[in-house]
Amino acid sequence: MTDLFAETRAAFDLPEGVIYLDGNSLGPLPRAAAARIARTVTEEWGAMLITAWNRAGWMEMPRRLGDRIGRLIGAAPGSVVLGDTLSIKVYQALAAALALRPGRRVILSDSGNFPTDLYMAEGLVKTLDAGHELRVVAPEDIAAAIDDDLAVLMLTEVDYRSGRRHDMAALTARAHAAGALAIWDLAHSAGALPVDLAGAGADFAVGCTYKYLNAGPGAPAFIYVAPALQEAAQPALSGWLGHAAPFAFDPAYRPGTGIERMRVGTPPVLQMAALDAALDIWDRVDMGAVRTRSVELTEAFIRGVEATCPELALVSPRDADRRGSQVSFRHPEGYAIIQALIARGVIGDFRAPDILRFGFTPLYTTAAEVEAAVARIAEVMSGRLWDRAEFRQRAAVT
Amino acid sequence: MTDLFAETRAAFDLPEGVIYLDGNSLGPLPRAAAARIARTVTEEWGAMLITAWNRAGWMEMPRRLGDRIGRLIGAAPGSVVLGDTLSIKVYQALAAALALRPGRRVILSDSGNFPTDLYMAEGLVKTLDAGHELRVVAPEDIAAAIDDDLAVLMLTEVDYRSGRRHDMAALTARAHAAGALAIWDLAHSAGALPVDLAGAGADFAVGCTYKYLNAGPGAPAFIYVAPALQEAAQPALSGWLGHAAPFAFDPAYRPGTGIERMRVGTPPVLQMAALDAALDIWDRVDMGAVRTRSVELTEAFIRGVEATCPELALVSPRDADRRGSQVSFRHPEGYAIIQALIARGVIGDFRAPDILRFGFTPLYTTAAEVEAAVARIAEVMSGRLWDRAEFRQRAAVT
Numbered sequence: 001m002t003d004l005f006a007e008t009r010a011a012f013d014l015p016e017g018v019i020y021l022d023g024n025s026l027g028p029l030p031r032a033a034a035a036r037i038a039r040t041v042t043e044e045w046g047a048m049l050i051t052a053w054n055r056a057g058w059m060e061m062p063r064r065l066g067d068r069i070g071r072l073i074g075a076a077p078g079s080v081v082l083g084d085t086l087s088i089k090v091y092q093a094l095a096a097a098l099a100l101r102p103g104r105r106v107i108l109s110d111s112g113n114f115p116t117d118l119y120m121a122e123g124l125v126k127t128l129d130a131g132h133e134l135r136v137v138a139p140e141d142i143a144a145a146i147d148d149d150l151a152v153l154m155l156t157e158v159d160y161r162s163g164r165r166h167d168m169a170a171l172t173a174r175a176h177a178a179g180a181l182a183i184w185d186l187a188h189s190a191g192a193l194p195v196d197l198a199g200a201g202a203d204f205a206v207g208c209t210y211k212y213l214n215a216g217p218g219a220p221a222f223i224y225v226a227p228a229l230q231e232a233a234q235p236a237l238s239g240w241l242g243h244a245a246p247f248a249f250d251p252a253y254r255p256g257t258g259i260e261r262m263r264v265g266t267p268p269v270l271q272m273a274a275l276d277a278a279l280d281i282w283d284r285v286d287m288g289a290v291r292t293r294s295v296e297l298t299e300a301f302i303r304g305v306e307a308t309c310p311e312l313a314l315v316s317p318r319d320a321d322r323r324g325s326q327v328s329f330r331h332p333e334g335y336a337i338i339q340a341l342i343a344r345g346v347i348g349d350f351r352a353p354d355i356l357r358f359g360f361t362p363l364y365t366t367a368a369e370v371e372a373a374v375a376r377i378a379e380v381m382s383g384r385l386w387d388r389a390e391f392r393q394r395a396a397v398t
Numbered sequence: 399m400t401d402l403f404a405e406t407r408a409a410f411d412l413p414e415g416v417i418y419l420d421g422n423s424l425g426p427l428p429r430a431a432a433a434r435i436a437r438t439v440t441e442e443w444g445a446m447l448i449t450a451w452n453r454a455g456w457m458e459m460p461r462r463l464g465d466r467i468g469r470l471i472g473a474a475p476g477s478v479v480l481g482d483t484l485s486i487k488v489y490q491a492l493a494a495a496l497a498l499r500p501g502r503r504v505i506l507s508d509s510g511n512f513p514t515d516l517y518m519a520e521g522l523v524k525t526l527d528a529g530h531e532l533r534v535v536a537p538e539d540i541a542a543a544i545d546d547d548l549a550v551l552m553l554t555e556v557d558y559r560s561g562r563r564h565d566m567a568a569l570t571a572r573a574h575a576a577g578a579l580a581i582w583d584l585a586h587s588a589g590a591l592p593v594d595l596a597g598a599g600a601d602f603a604v605g606c607t608y609k610y611l612n613a614g615p616g617a618p619a620f621i622y623v624a625p626a627l628q629e630a631a632q633p634a635l636s637g638w639l640g641h642a643a644p645f646a647f648d649p650a651y652r653p654g655t656g657i658e659r660m661r662v663g664t665p666p667v668l669q670m671a672a673l674d675a676a677l678d679i680w681d682r683v684d685m686g687a688v689r690t691r692s693v694e695l696t697e698a699f700i701r702g703v704e705a706t707c708p709e710l711a712l713v714s715p716r717d718a719d720r721r722g723s724q725v726s727f728r729h730p731e732g733y734a735i736i737q738a739l740i741a742r743g744v745i746g747d748f749r750a751p752d753i754l755r756f757g758f759t760p761l762y763t764t765a766a767e768v769e770a771a772v773a774r775i776a777e778v779m780s781g782r783l784w785d786r787a788e789f790r791q792r793a794a795v796t
Contacts, residue, residue, distance in 0.1 A: 013444045022448045029444035037439055037668065038432065045614055046411045046427035049745060050420045058615060085663025087637035088486060095525055111649060116638035116663065119651040123636030127493055130527065136649065210664070216443055217456060217667035238521030239485035240514035249750050251509060251534065253517040265483025265514065266608070269615035270435065270668045347447060352647050 004285060005293060008363040011281045012214075019369045019376075021348045024188060024326050024359030027214030027278070036277035037270060045269070061272045062263055066222055068279045069213070072287060073186060073205065074196035075224050081259045082275070083267050086187060086208045086221040088237065090120045092262060093204035093223060095236035097152045097181045098124075098132065100229070104151035104180070105132045112139040112159035117185055121154060139164060143174060150180035157195070158188035158324030161355045163316040165193075165324050169200040176201065187211060192325035193294065194287040197224055204229075212325070212361060213282070215275035223262050230258045239264030281363060293362035294325040297370050301327050301358065304374030309381040315355060326359045333386055335394060340386035346373045402683060403691060406761040409679045410612075417767045417774075419746045422586060422724050422757030425612030425676070434675035435668060443667070459670045460661055464620055466677045467611070470685060471584060471603065472594035473622050479657045480673070481665050484585060484606045484619040486635065488518045490660060491602035491621060493634035495550045495579045496522075496530065498627070502549035502578070503530045508537040510557035515583055519552060537562060541572060548578035555593070556586035556722030559753045561714040563591075563722050567598040574599065585609060590723035591692065592685040595622055602627075610723070610759060611680070613673035621660050628656045637662030679761060691760035692723040695768050699725050699756065702772030707779045713753060724757045731784055733792060738784035744771045
C-alpha cells in the first residue's frame with residue numbers, strides 16, 4: 001500500500017516545499033493533465049475543429065466520465081453524468097425530486113450543508129411559489145425531523161466545515177420509510193471515502209470533481225439518479241443535450257433515455273479533458289485502501305495538534321467513523337493562523353467564522369508531511385506568529 | 399482593413415488545406431490560447447494551487463471577461479457576466495423576467511429560435527406550473543403577435559438555420575410598448591455583427607462564446623442584464639457565487655450587487671483562460687469593420703453558389719441587412735452534401751431537415767477561400783460526388 005501511494009503521489013505535480021492540506025477545496029495538478037489538456041487543445045480543437053465532437057468523442061464524455069466516477073461512489077454504469085456546476089446539479093436534483101412527491105411540500109436539510117445547496121433550494125422554493133418549505137435543522141436533529149410531510153431529504157454527507165459525516169444508509173432508509181426521497185451531496189465524499197449510493201438506496205446524488213477527484217479549477221459537477229427513478233424523473237432544466245434526439249432539432253422537448261436527460265447544454269470539453277486525466281490515477285486504487293490511509297493520516301494529525309497546540313479546539317468528530325477525510329479546529333484568530341501557515345508552506349483553509357480546515361488526501365499526502373505540518377502549526381501557535389497585520393488582513397477570497 | 403484581417407488570420411491555428419466555414423458552430427483555435435491555457439494549468443493551478451483564486455485573479459474572471467465581451471455587444475461595463483451554458487443562462491434570464499411581470503403569463507418566441515431556448519422555456523413553464531404559456535409563431539409573425547398579455551418576448555436575433563436577422567431595436571420597442579420585457583439570444587450575433595444592447599433597450603441578453611468569439615469547445619456562456627433592471631432582477635438560480643458575500647457562508651441567500659447576482663457556481667477556469675486569449679484578438683478590431691467584410695464575403699458566396707449550383711436553393715435572406723454572418727442553402731440531400739464537402743476540405747454544417755449552413759468569419763476567412771469553397775461546392779454538386787454510402791450514413795452528431 002505504501003508503494004501504491006508513493007506511485008500515486010508521483011503522478012501529481014506538487015510545488016516544492018509546500019505541504020498541501022487543501023485538496024478538499026482544490027485538488028493539485030495531475031502530471032498527465034497538462035499533456036492531456038494540451039492534446040485536446042491542439043490535436044482535437046485545433047486540428048479537428050467541429051468534427052472533434054464525433055471524432056474525438058467529446059459528445060460522449062459526460063456519460064463516459066460519469067461511469068468512471070460511478071465506480072468510486074457505488075453507482076451502476078449509466079447512472080451518473082457530468083455537466084454544469086454543483087449548484088446547478090442541486091437545483092436539477094431537487095426540482096426532479098419535488099415533482100416526484102407532488103403532494104408534499106417540505107425539504108429537510110441541515111445547517112451544516114454547504115450554503116449553495118441551501119441557496120439553490122431557497123431559489124427553487126421561491127420560483128415554484130407553491131408553498132414549499134425549506135426546513136433547516138442542526139445536523140444531529142436530522143433523524144428526528146424526518147416525518148410524513150417530508151418530500152425530500154437533502155443533505156451533504158460530509159460537513160464542509162467540521163468534517164462530520166452523516167450515516168447515508170440509515171438516513172436514506174428513514175426518509176424512505178416516511179415516503180420521502182433522499183438527495184446526497186458528495187462534494188466532500190467522492191474520492192474522500194467509500195460511497196455506496198446503490199447500497200444506501202440514495203435517490204439522487206450530486207458532487208463536484210475539483211476537490212478530491214483533482215480535476216482542476218471549475219471542473220464540471222456530476223449528478224446521479226437511481227436507475228429505478230430515471231424514467232420518471234423530469235428535468236426542469238430541459239436543455240437540448242438532454243433531449244432524446246438533440247440533433248433532430250425538434251420544436252418540443254422529449255427527455256432522453258435514462259441519465260442522458262440530466263444533461264443540459266454544451267459540456268466544457270477542456271475541463272473534461274483534465275478530469276479524464278485525473279481519473280486515470282483513480283483507476284489504480286480502491287476506495288477501501290484510500291480510506292484506511294486517510295484514517296491513519298487524520299488520526300496522526302489530531303494526535304499531533306492536540307499534543308502541541310492546546311489553544312486549538314477540535315471541531316471534527318473524534319471517532320474516525322463519524323468524519324470524512326478532513327480535520328478542523330477552531331480558534332477565534334483562525335483566519336490569521338491559516339495565513340501564517342500558508343506563509344510557512346502549509347496550505348489549509350479558513351471557513352468563517354473560526355474554522356481552520358485541513359484536508360487529507362492519501363493519493364499525495366504522506367505521513368511525513370503530516371508530521372511536518374503538525375510541527376509548523378505548533379511553531380505558529382506557540383510563537384504567536386500569526387499575530388501580524390499582513391496575516392490578519394482579509395482577502396476577498398479565503 | 400485587408401492588413402488588419404491578414405493579421406487576425408495569423409492569430410489562428412488553422413489546419414492546412416481546410417476551408418473552415420463552421421466558425422458559427424465552433425470557432426478555431428487562437429494561437430495564443432494554447433500557451434494561455436498551459437500557463438493557467440501549470441503556473442496557476444499547478445504552482446499556486448488554491449491560492450490562485452486570489453493570486454491569479456480567477457474569482458474576478460467572470461466579470462472581467464463579461465466587460466470585454468460587453469464592448470462587442472453594446473453593453474456597459476458591469477452589465478455582463480460569464481458562466482454556465484447558454485441553456486442555463488436562458489432559464490436564468492427568463493425566470494427573472496417572468497418574475498418582473500407577475501400579472502402576465504405569455505412568453506412569445508418563434509419557430510426559428512434554437513431548440514434549447516424553447517426547451518428551457520418549456521421546462522420553466524412546467525416547473526412553475528402557474529399557467530404560463532410558451533407561444534411560438536413563425537419569425538415573420540412575431541411583430542403582429544406582440545400584444546398586451548405578453549410577459550416576455552424571447553428571441554434569438556439571428557436564426558441558426560437561415561441566418562435571418564430580427565430587428566432587435568424595433569421588436570424590443572414594440573415589446574416595451576406592450577408592457578413586456580425582451581430577452582435576446584446573441585449566439586449567432588456576438589462577434590458576428592454589431593450589436594447595441596443598450597441602444598436597442600434590451601432587458602436581458604444571453605450568448606455563447608464558442609462560436610464567433612472562438613473560446614473553444616464548451617466555453618462558458620454570458621448573460622446581460624440592463625443596468626436599470628439589475629437590482630430588481632431576482633435570480634432563480636441563486637448560487638453561492640451570486641451571493642452578496644459568498645465567503646461569509648451565510649445560511650440565507652442575499653443577492654449580490656448588480657450583475658454579480660447572475661453568477662451561480664464555481665466558474666470553469668480553464669475554459670475562461672481560453673476565452674481570455676480569444677478576446678485578445680477582438681481587442682484589435684471593431685465590429686463595424688468585421689461587418690463590412692462579412693457582408694462582402696457572404697455576398698460573394700451567394701453570387702458564386704447561385705451561379706454554379708442551381709440545385710441549391712438560398713434559404714438566407716438575400717438582403718444583407720436582414721441576415722447575420724452565415725449563408726444557408728436547402729437541398730434534400732443536404733446531409734450527404736455536407737459530408738462530401740468535409741471530405742474535400744470545406745467544412746460547413748448540416749441542420750435538419752435539409753439545411754446546408756456556412757459561416758463567414760472575417761477574422762480568418764479570406765475572399766480567396768470563399769472563391770475556392772464555391773468551386774468545390776460546384777464540383778460536388780455537378781459531379782453528384784455526395785451520392786456515396788459513406789456520405790449518407792449519419793453520425794450521431796452532425
